[in-house]
Amino acid sequence: MADAAKMQISDEVAIQITGMNKWYGQFHVLRDINMTVQRGERIVICGPSGSGKSTLIRCINRLEEHQQGQIIVDGTELTNDLKNIDKVRSEVGMVFQHFNLFPHLTILENCTLAPIWVRKVPKKEAEETAMHFLTKVKIPEQAHKYPGQLSGGQQQRVAIARSLCMKPRIMLFDEPTSALDPEMIKEVLDTMIELAEEGMTMLCVTHEMGFAQAVANRVIFMDQGQIVEQNEPKEFFNNPKSERTKLFLSQILGH
Amino acid sequence: MSETHAQTVLFVRDTMLPPVDPPIAERGAVKWMRENLFSTPLNIALTLLGVLIVWWLVSASLPWWLNSVWNASSLSQCREIVAATAGEGASGACWAMIRERWHQFIFGFYPASEWWRPVLAFGLLFAALAPVLFAGQKRNQSLILLAVLAYLLVTLYLAGAPGTAFLLSLLLVAGLLVGAQLAPGKLLWFTLAFPALCFWLLWGGSVWSPIVAMAGFGVLYAVFRVGTPFIGLVPAAGAGVVAAVLWWLYLDKPVVDALQAALPFGIQSVRSDLFGGFLLAIVIGVTGIAFSLPIGILLALGRQSDMLIVKTLSVGFIEFIRGVPLITLLFTASLLLQYFLPPGTNFDIILRVIILVTFFAAAYLAEVIRGGLAALPRGQYEAADALGLDYWQAQRLVILPQALKISIPSIVSTFIGLFKDTTLVAFVGLMDPLKGVTQIVRADINWKGIYWEPYIFVGTIFFLICFGMSRYSMYLERKLKTDHR
Numbered sequence: 204m205a206d207a208a209k210m211q212i213s214d215e216v217a218i219q220i221t222g223m224n225k226w227y228g229q230f231h232v233l234r235d236i237n238m239t240v241q242r243g244e245r246i247v248i249c250g251p252s253g254s255g256k257s258t259l260i261r262c263i264n265r266l267e268e269h270q271q272g273q274i275i276v277d278g279t280e281l282t283n284d285l286k287n288i289d290k291v292r293s294e295v296g297m298v299f300q301h302f303n304l305f306p307h308l309t310i311l312e313n314c315t316l317a318p319i320w321v322r323k324v325p326k327k328e329a330e331e332t333a334m335h336f337l338t339k340v341k342i343p344e345q346a347h348k349y350p351g352q353l354s355g356g357q358q359q360r361v362a363i364a365r366s367l368c369m370k371p372r373i374m375l376f377d378e379p380t381s382a383l384d385p386e387m388i389k390e391v392l393d394t395m396i397e398l399a400e401e402g403m404t405m406l407c408v409t410h411e412m413g414f415a416q417a418v419a420n421r422v423i424f425m426d427q428g429q430i431v432e433q434n435e436p437k438e439f440f441n442n443p444k445s446e447r448t449k450l451f452l453s454q455i456l457g458h
Numbered sequence: 459m460s461e462t463h464a465q466t467v468l469f470v471r472d473t474m475l476p477p478v479d480p481p482i483a484e485r486g487a488v489k490w491m492r493e494n495l496f497s498t499p500l501n502i503a504l505t506l507l508g509v510l511i512v513w514w515l516v517s518a519s520l521p522w523w524l525n526s527v528w529n530a531s532s533l534s535q536c537r538e539i540v541a542a543t544a545g546e547g548a549s550g551a552c553w554a555m556i557r558e559r560w561h562q563f564i565f566g567f568y569p570a571s572e573w574w575r576p577v578l579a580f581g582l583l584f585a586a587l588a589p590v591l592f593a594g595q596k597r598n599q600s601l602i603l604l605a606v607l608a609y610l611l612v613t614l615y616l617a618g619a620p621g622t623a624f625l626l627s628l629l630l631v632a633g634l635l636v637g638a639q640l641a642p643g644k645l646l647w648f649t650l651a652f653p654a655l656c657f658w659l660l661w662g663g664s665v666w667s668p669i670v671a672m673a674g675f676g677v678l679y680a681v682f683r684v685g686t687p688f689i690g691l692v693p694a695a696g697a698g699v700v701a702a703v704l705w706w707l708y709l710d711k712p713v714v715d716a717l718q719a720a721l722p723f724g725i726q727s728v729r730s731d732l733f734g735g736f737l738l739a740i741v742i743g744v745t746g747i748a749f750s751l752p753i754g755i756l757l758a759l760g761r762q763s764d765m766l767i768v769k770t771l772s773v774g775f776i777e778f779i780r781g782v783p784l785i786t787l788l789f790t791a792s793l794l795l796q797y798f799l800p801p802g803t804n805f806d807i808i809l810r811v812i813i814l815v816t817f818f819a820a821a822y823l824a825e826v827i828r829g830g831l832a833a834l835p836r837g838q839y840e841a842a843d844a845l846g847l848d849y850w851q852a853q854r855l856v857i858l859p860q861a862l863k864i865s866i867p868s869i870v871s872t873f874i875g876l877f878k879d880t881t882l883v884a885f886v887g888l889m890d891p892l893k894g895v896t897q898i899v900r901a902d903i904n905w906k907g908i909y910w911e912p913y914i915f916v917g918t919i920f921f922l923i924c925f926g927m928s929r930y931s932m933y934l935e936r937k938l939k940t941d942h943r
Contacts, residue, residue, distance in 0.1 A: 266840050285848075293846030303841035307859050307940055316855060317845035349940040369845060 212243040223272030247415040250425035296366030300378040304350035311346040336364040356387030376407040525550025532904035566734015574619035586652035589645040663727035666717040678702035734889030743877040754823025779821035792886035819876040826868040830861035870931035
């Protein structure tokens with residue numbers, strides 16, 4: 204599988220970040236970030252809490268603004284230009300830790316909202332697409348319920364389907380399983396693994412090291428707002444180079 | 459020993475026990491009273507005290523209600539009738555005053571021959587509200603329209619409406635009823651046109667003045683649509699507002715005169731100072747409610763805006779209007795506003811009062827809605843952004859539906875407050891039902907000294923309307939409840 208996965212990675216650059224810095228007031232939260240993501244890559248970002256990993260992927264669709272450096276997503280540079288931001292956002296799907304489904308809309312309406320209003324897809328077509336992706340995440344029968352009636356794992360799968368309905372070229376996952384009960388984590392991870400196998404470009408902030416070993420082709424370890432180490436998963440877990448990485452791995456794999 | 463032991467341990471039931479009612483003290487009314495009224499010595503004392511107070515209130519006021527007089531021509535005649543029937547010294551309500559003067563409480567000094575116009579406008583108000591209050595519910599909309607049809611059939615006949623108006627209005631409502639079956643969504647167009655229709659029905663005059671005034675909104679929209687691609691959303695909206703204001707200030711009158719000269723059509727015009735009673739309260743209240751909500755929403759969004767000027771203006775407006783008593787604003791409306799307007803514009807006093815009452819309610823609503831916006835988790839904004847929705851789409855589709863739902867109780871409270879505050883227009887010389895009309899009635903030598911009856915009558919009507927609003931808001935909350943069903 205690893206070989207097959209490798210073949211899907213193309214030379215085309217999906218995300219290019221150069222010399223990026225970000226501050227929250229006085230606090231230097233991201234320091235000189237440089238990274239390139241090829242189309243079809245599946246990257247897992249891990250690190251202790253407060254290391255800036257969530258902030259990093261939130262900068263990629265401009266939920267957070269960076270103050271220095273350059274972020275180019277799919278050939279579009281993120282600046283203050285609202286048109287560019289909306290263009291990038293409609294091409295980049297995002298899945299949040301707390302799902303963030305719209306509680307006043309049904310599952311189906313959650314999935315069709317953005318295609319109808321942003322992509323101007325006719326309602327009927329949008330609903331067909333939504334049902335396709337809801338079937339894919341294995342909950343088509345819940346389409347007419349409201350988010351509050353679903354379990355956490357189901358809600359997170361709806362959130363993934365909602366993002367996919369925009370036919371994004373890149374998917375960002377911000378700790379998608381951290382708010383879930385243990386037995387629901389698997390159903391969400393299975394959905395993500397399936398997505399990875401189809402060649403979706405994915406950036407995933409997660410502590411699920413099993414997931415990282417199974418699907419990632421690169422693991423990035425961050426601490427204090429910097430990229431400390433990045434490597435192929437096998438090398439990263441078996442043969443970490445920096446002391447900080449060794450300490451982190453011993454702590455999260457220790458129990 | 460062993461025998462008794464065997465008896466206590468070995469037990470076989472040969473007959474099953476049938477269920478028995480609980481003891482008398484543990485069921486029904488006795489149990490309820492024991493638990494709720496007489497559970498502790500303190501509660502027993504409080505219960506007895508409560509019963510005494512209720513008894514005292516009822517025994518003091520019941521004869522007054524029972525001795526009510528409905529047919530009399532003056533207060534002294536009322537008293538004679540009470541004395542004759544219930545004995546000397548008995549007290550009795552004199553509802554004969556309401557019977558004789560009800561029209562002043564409802565219409566003020568609106569000419570009797572034209573009463574059918576406010577009556578018709580009131581009926582059509584519900585026809586216009588139905589698509590808003592019961593959006594997408596064919597059955598409820600049809601029920602309301604049917605009720606309006608029945609109401610108009612009776613009241614227009616009683617008010618002696620001219621035949622053409624009678625027929626036309628019934629045809630209009632019947633048409634809306636058919637429309638509700640075919641395309642309920644399209645009825646909103648009637649709602650949009652209603653303010654102009656209502657204005658024309660109430661004030662009369664040339665049919666062209668409301669049409670040309672509404673065209674001002676057309677100008678606003680046209681400038682907005684044409685301008686948006688060139689100068690962006692917000693500046694285009696601003697330019698639209700400026701164009702519309704210029705239209706109303708300078709073009710409105712000549713256009714109306716020209717059209718009226720070419721195609722004269724109108725009904726008898728009624729001056730604002732003849733309006734009074736509930737006609738006045740409802741005109742001010744409904745207009746204020748209808749316009750304060752959108753203004754309040756815009757102010758709340760403005761207050762949260764990143765744009766410094768928009769934010770400062772919103773905060774300044776809200777804090778200034780909220781920080782000043784409504785009566786001050788009403789005096790401003792009646793006295794000062796004239797100085798600020800271009801010379802020669804004669805701005806109707808009711809219109810001026812409506813504008814300031816609307817601003818007053820909008821400032822309160824802005825804060826109420828801001829509370830609703832603040833209650834939404836940040837994740838909702840982020841999810842809407844991450845899906846690529848732009849600011850207005852995110853607000854309209856994701857944020858406001860939830861924020862407004864949270865704020866429904868407070869919004870309706872503000873509306874109820876606004877409606878009751880319409881009685882304050884008495885202070886600028888308008889005939890509100892509570893003070894204005896009551897004073898006029900009591901100035902009549904026949905009804906001098908009547909005290910409780912007008913206030914009870916007016917209070918009851920206010921209560922019914924406000925209670926209706928409150929029930930509707932509870933219905934709406936239940937209907938919109940989508941979490942954890």
